[in-house]
Amino acid sequence: MAKILIIDDSETVRDSLKVQFESSNYILSFANNGLEAIKILKTDKNFDLIICDLFMDHMNGIEFVKAQNSDDTLNHIPTVIMTSRFNPQFLKDIKEVQVVKSWLVKPFKPEQLSLLIQNILENKEAS
Secondary structure: EEEEEEEOOOHHHHHHHHHHHOOOOEEEEEEEOHHHHHHHHHOOOOOOOEEEEEOOOOOOOHHHHHHHOOOOOOOOOEEEEEOOOOOOHHHHHHHOOOOOOEEEEOOOOOHHHHHHHHHHHHHHHOO
């Protein structure tokens, strides 16, 4: 079973993802922001995928993926950025951040996320 860490400050988003994947083969963990995610990852680095919101308090998505990318114990975990306010500047901000494998613009269809997760996990297994 794949382990996925979802980082999002919106309880609504977290709850909808719980419902979407409750009957899947994924083990989900949740963090409210990047700082909370870092604390989780310090005790458990065994995640197969991270899905991270862009705009959060305490540590936003860009700050989180930069920290993740520079940590040799975490930079093997592929990460998907979710945002409702996409801006091309974000791509420039994380140009060198290799952990980010894809972007997902909210709102998205559940099938889009499922397919994206499946593709990233399959690519990870193939490498």
